[in-house]
Amino acid sequence: MEAIQMRDSQEPLIQAIGVKRVFGRGAGEVTALKGANLSIRPGRLVALRGRSGSGKTTLLNLLGALDRPTEGAIYFAGQELTELSEKKRDTIRRRNMGLIFQSFALVPYMSAYENVDFALRIADVPTSQHRTMAEEALEFVGLKPRMKHRPYELSGGEQQRVAIARAIAHRPALLLADEPTAELDSKMGLQVLKVFKDLVQQGMTIILTTHDPAIMEIVDQVYALEDGVIVDEG
Structure with a gap:
């Protein structure tokens, strides 16, 4: 499977510059991020790590255009996401990004194939391409025989691998995953990590949040967050 190449490999695919995110107002105000900066080139596997409440999921949501920062800017493929309308941000996210949630978030009454096909419809992929792309994605994660x-x-x-197939079927440039191995045992977690490594080798960029030490050993880059601040980059 060939990932979409948005820019030259030496240029950042996604950047966060001085990103701050505040929730609530007055006495109930909470600052989840305090001026975060990061720059990630294409074809990298990057981890955001930190304790619960450190701001890593908030940052992931901002990078995925699911939320807007209170201050600062986020650039995707050279385009500032924070200045775009909600409709344009939604289009970029649907067509160029893939999202994987900790809870898998599969539609329970749909088969594995139907879950992936549904994602292709949301991404505005021509109907004539759905079967080929859905089966290719399921085959990539080793689940084509169980697609029904x-x-x-x-x-x-297997559910997590279906979630990955759903997220990559439209061949996004960027894959975002929130604690993708948190609900899995070590054996199943390793299966998911292998899929991630294979995707990166194909040119996809992956950013994930995690507490998993096994993931830390295989990623290209780690951003450590503490109380809303990136305290370490390795």
């Missing part, structure tokens, strides 16, 4: 099974008929690791 519904989520309750699949193991946790």
